[in-house]
Amino acid sequence: MPELQRARLSPEERRAQLIATGVNFLADHSLDELTMDELARRAGVSRPLLFHYFETRQGMQLAVVIKARDSLLVFTEPRLELPPRERIQDTLLRITQFVQQHRGTFYSLVRGIASGDPAVRKVVDESRELNAERLRDALVELDLPDTPMLRVALRSWVAFAEETLISLAIDRDTPADDVVRFLEAALRGMVSATRELNA
Amino acid sequence: MPELQRARLSPEERRAQLIATGVNFLADHSLDELTMDELARRAGVSRPLLFHYFETRQGMQLAVVIKARDSLLVFTEPRLELPPRERIQDTLLRITQFVQQHRGTFYSLVRGIASGDPAVRKVVDESRELNAERLRDALVELDLPDTPMLRVALRSWVAFAEETLISLAIDRDTPADDVVRFLEAALRGMVSATRELNA
Numbered sequence: 001m002p003e004l005q006r007a008r009l010s011p012e013e014r015r016a017q018l019i020a021t022g023v024n025f026l027a028d029h030s031l032d033e034l035t036m037d038e039l040a041r042r043a044g045v046s047r048p049l050l051f052h053y054f055e056t057r058q059g060m061q062l063a064v065v066i067k068a069r070d071s072l073l074v075f076t077e078p079r080l081e082l083p084p085r086e087r088i089q090d091t092l093l094r095i096t097q098f099v100q101q102h103r104g105t106f107y108s109l110v111r112g113i114a115s116g117d118p119a120v121r122k123v124v125d126e127s128r129e130l131n132a133e134r135l136r137d138a139l140v141e142l143d144l145p146d147t148p149m150l151r152v153a154l155r156s157w158v159a160f161a162e163e164t165l166i167s168l169a170i171d172r173d174t175p176a177d178d179v180v181r182f183l184e185a186a187l188r189g190m191v192s193a194t195r196e197l198n199a
Numbered sequence: 200m201p202e203l204q205r206a207r208l209s210p211e212e213r214r215a216q217l218i219a220t221g222v223n224f225l226a227d228h229s230l231d232e233l234t235m236d237e238l239a240r241r242a243g244v245s246r247p248l249l250f251h252y253f254e255t256r257q258g259m260q261l262a263v264v265i266k267a268r269d270s271l272l273v274f275t276e277p278r279l280e281l282p283p284r285e286r287i288q289d290t291l292l293r294i295t296q297f298v299q300q301h302r303g304t305f306y307s308l309v310r311g312i313a314s315g316d317p318a319v320r321k322v323v324d325e326s327r328e329l330n331a332e333r334l335r336d337a338l339v340e341l342d343l344p345d346t347p348m349l350r351v352a353l354r355s356w357v358a359f360a361e362e363t364l365i366s367l368a369i370d371r372d373t374p375a376d377d378v379v380r381f382l383e384a385a386l387r388g389m390v391s392a393t394r395e396l397n398a
Contacts, residue, residue, distance in 0.1 A: 032231070152366045153385070160359035160389075167351045174396075181395040186352075189388015190359075196380040197373075 015053050015063075018043050022064035027104035031111045031120070034061055058117055065120050068108035069127040072098060076131075084138040091134065092183050096176040099165045106170075110162055128158045139191065149197045157190050214252050214262075217242050221263035226303035230310045230319070233260055257316055264319050267307035268326040271297060275330075283337040290333065291382050295375040298364045305369075309361055327357045338390065348396045356389050 009017065021043045025034055036057050040047045054060035076094045078087050099106045112124040132154040139154075140146050161183055168174040168182070208216065220242045224233055235256050239246045253259035275293045277286050298305045311323040331353040338353075339345050360382055367373040367381070 149381075152363065152371075153381075155366060156359045156362040156385075159362040160355045163355040163358040164351065167354060172351075178396055182348075182352075182392055185392035185395045186355075186389050189392055190385050193381055193384030193388055196384045197377055 019067045024104040026108040065112040068105045084141040088138045092180045096179045149194045153194045218266045223303040225307040264311040267304045283340040287337050291379045295378045348393045352393045
């Protein structure tokens with residue numbers, strides 16, 4: 001029976017399904033634990049099939065983390081039609097909702113940050129960087145000077161927000177609106193802290 | 200000659216030396232890369248000797264991360280004789296100085312956070328937790344209510360501070376006093392952000 005189901009999927013669909021299984025696995029496991037054996041077992045496919053799709057374990061882990069990153073970034077794309085302050089609120093709300101609905105995807109990124117594989121770290125880093133840039137664009141529209149210090153502060157704020165999303169949005173299931181109010185207020189505080197060093 | 204030098208060290212001294220080599224290795228490498236082979240090569244000792252001291256690679260990595268954690272915590276022990284505000288400043292200053300002088304030790308902790316080994320994560324987590332508690336004690340002395348939200352916020356702030364220490368104190372070599380002013384101001388901002396949720 002599983003063989004029949006498998007036969008109905010195109011190679012692209014099959015590959016996407018394997019990647020989705022990997023993303024979900026990372027909700028409760030580290031990236032190290034995501035081996036070809038483990039994924040083969042969970043997806044109910046053979047190891048040779050996995051090697052056919054991904055060639056190496058590194059290639060498979062990279063595909064999983066890229067998928068997680070792209071899902072988050074697409075889902076939380078800023079709505080440029082909104083004025084900057086509302087745009088920040090709206091983006092933070094969608095990030096929080098995404099994290100609450102796709103725990104595995106979010107953990108894939110958090111767990112990818114300290115991966116031993118530089119290619120994986122780069123993929124995650126690009127997502128942190130892009131999130132910081134999206135925020136910066138909105139803040140600059142609000143007349144904030146675009147200083148090197150603002151960039152440093154925003155990247156640190158992204159680390160702050162990741163930790164908050166895990167402890168509030170996931171572990172405590174805090175309502176998304178409350179999480180957003182807190183993140184926004186912390187962002188304001190952090191932005192004024194940059195004045196200490198720009199002065 | 201190396202054999203003669205080795206003979207002069209007691210087993211405790213030899214073990215401490217091996218751990219220190221591991222800590223320094225992590226300034227530029229991930230924890231995954233710290234294998235028994237790598238450490239044997241760097242320390243100029245045999246693999247069997249390493250297995251004699253640490254039994255497993257996991258045991259060796261754990262010993263390295265524990266050493267890094269304890270060095271940081273001892274060096275940055277709060278001076279309880281100072282009033283709370285000065286105590287926070289003084290602790291932040293000593294953390295920043297420690298990070299600038301002991302890059303390997305600090306990276307050992309940062310790299311340990313996302314380790315696949317739960318024992319390693321626990322050791323690093325204890326250090327984040329203790330740093331957050333030390334801050335909380337000082338803030339409560341300043342009449343801040345000790346709410347669950349304050350605890351969440353302080354743990355997120357520790358993640359923020361780690362990122363800032365890497366990008367300012369290490370990568371940009373920003374003077375320690377400037378780093379402390381920024382961290383302090385961000386802490387104030389974050390503490391007021393908790394009012395959003397305690398209210």
